[in-house]
Amino acid sequence: MxxxxxxxxxxxxxxxxxxxxxxxxxxxxxxxxxxxxxxxxxxxxxxxxxxxxxxxxxxxxxxxxxxxxxxxxxxxxxxxxxxxxxxxxxxxxxxxxxxxxxxxxxxxxxxxxxxxxxxxxxxxxxxxxxxxxxxxxxxxxxxxxxxxxxxxxxxxxxxxxxxxxxxxxxxxxxxxxxxxxxxxxxxxxxxxxxxxxxxxxxxxxxxxxxxxxxxxxxxxxxxxxxxxxxxxxxxxxxxxxxxxxxxxxxxxxxxQGGLAAVEQANIAKARLLYDAIDGSGGFYRNPVDVACRSRMNVPFTLADGALDAAFLAEAAERRLSGLKGHKSVGGMRASIYNAMSIDGVRALVELMQDFAARKA
Missing domain, CATH: 3.40.640.10 (Type I PLP-dependent aspartate aminotransferase-like (Major domain))
Structure with a gap:
């Protein structure tokens, strides 16, 4: 799998x-x-x-x-x-x-x-x-x-x-x-x-x-x-x-219909993830100005950095990989390139919401 x-x-x-x-x-x-x-x-x-x-x-x-x-x-x-x-x-x-x-x-x-x-x-x-x-x-x-x-x-x-x-x-x-x-x-x-x-x-x-x-x-x-x-x-x-x-x-x-169709799929994935971040009541935060947020690379932090290791451990249990943020900025980063499915983003959002409900 x-x-x-x-x-x-x-x-x-x-x-x-x-x-x-x-x-x-x-x-x-x-x-x-x-x-x-x-x-x-x-x-x-x-x-x-x-x-x-x-x-x-x-x-x-x-x-x-x-x-x-x-x-x-x-x-x-x-x-x-x-x-x-x-x-x-x-x-x-x-x-x-x-x-x-x-x-x-x-x-x-x-x-x-x-x-x-x-x-x-x-x-x-x-x-x-x-x-x-x-x-x-x-x-x-x-x-x-x-x-x-x-x-x-x-x-x-x-x-x-x-x-x-x-x-x-x-x-x-x-x-x-x-x-x-x-x-x-x-x-x-x-x-x-x-x-x-x-x-x-x-x-x-x-x-x-x-x-x-x-x-x-x-x-x-x-x-x-x-x-x-x-x-x-x-x-x-x-x-x-x-x-x-x-x-x-x-x-x-x-x-798939060329880049116009690809763009619509990417917009949907990015919107789903950013909505989860912005709707978390501050538990998750993306620091980038809304007008220039990337659709491909979504960095985010947890309100309490001490929870990072637990979040990544639960992500691994759910077969979600590669979420650790770059060492220069810390936190998390979800790269949702063309080949990432909407189901993958949904799985990440489900983890984020469940984790926040238990840890907030």
Whole structure:
């Protein structure tokens, strides 16, 4: 019996996708071997990666003048790879709204001039900066944001107003494919796979073509977006199994009705959980400003932190896993990505209500 897995990542994957991958593990489509065993340059795998890109383009409405790259190293490597490719001797602006954008800002400083355009750290990353608190350089090579902060549970539903001509670079790791997004508003989107896309190790980069070819001369070829685009993400051996599994998930989401349908399911799950928190009479609390509460990552605390261990123990008894909050903020965190069912959220809410009734 499978558990309800609320882990922030690697995270729960659709059971139907896992079953399909299991059935094809030893023999993919009658070819006598699995995806992990076949040449990445053979026609079979070429078809897999081409289908995965086509389905991702369909899901997200990716314009033709954007390249889709299937890379390795996870989103954290992108903290360095982005300035290597885009800074081009200029400067870049970073908006820091949580732990991950803070790490991206720190890493980028190794590669050139980087400005802090705004931060909410003084408020413990519980809100987004007001427009008046943001300062962008109109000559910046790009402006970097994290549209969903996994640890602090803050999500951007509207983009900051950057100067015309400054490309927005967005870390969407923990909410990509959770709702429709207008790709044309971004210069580059990147996302680690281990939330809504597939297994850890794969990272998706969606980059506008005019931003290619600007890499610093010292950039290794394998980290140069232009080189990887020219080689169809296969300058070296790509993460073949991760790409295959991502392709299955893309087809799974399309079969559900696409991202508009996925968004409605995610709204329902998030509303159910936030209503339980807000309706607990203060026994549970979510610190994030209501306007920017994440639909994917829901941190919450108990009124008495001494009860945390008991809550987690009862959660384990009910087969609810991955609820312990990040060490930097404490408390609890429920990550309710696409593959988390409404039944899983209901099971968590039932525990929360029962626990509060006995412990309040």
């Amino acid at each position: 499978r558990i309800f897995n609320f882990s922030a990542g690697p995270a729960v994957l659709p059971e139907a996708v896992l079953e399909a991958a299991r059935d094809e593990l030893l023999d993919w489509h009658g070819c006598g071997m699995g995806i992990m065993e076949m040449s990445h340059r053979g026609k079979d795998f070429t078809g897999v990666i081409e289908a995965a890109e086509a389905d991702l383009r369909a899901l997200m409405g990716i314009p033709a003048n954007y390249k889709v790259l299937f890379l390795q190293g996870g989103a954290t490597l992108q903290f360095a790879q982005i300035p290597m490719n885009l800074l081009a001797g200029g400067s870049a602006d970073y908006v820091v709204t949580g732990s991950w954008s803070k790490k991206a800002f720190k890493e980028a400083q190794r590669y050139g001039a980087v400005r802090l355009a705004g931060t909410t750290e003084a408020g413990k990353f519980t809100a987004l900066p007001a427009a008046a608190d943001l300062s962008f350089d109109p000559s910046a090579a790009y402006a970097h944001i994290c549209t969903n902060e996994t640890i602090h549970g803050v999500e951007m539903f509207d983009l900051p107003a950057v100067p015309a001509g400054v490309p927005i670079v967005a870390d969407m790791s923990s909410h990509i494919l959770s709702r429709p997004m207008d790709v044309s508003k971004y210069g580059l989107i990147y996302a680690g796979a281990q939330k809504n896309i597939g297994p850890a190790g794969l990272v998706i980069v969606i980059v506008r073509e005019d931003l290619l070819g600007k890499a610093a001369p010292t950039t290794p070829s394998v980290l140069d977006y232009a080189v990887m685009a020219e080689n169809g993400s296969m300058l070296n051996t790509p993460p073949t199994f991760g790409i295959y599994l991502a392709g299955l998930i893309f087809k799974h989401l399309l079969a």
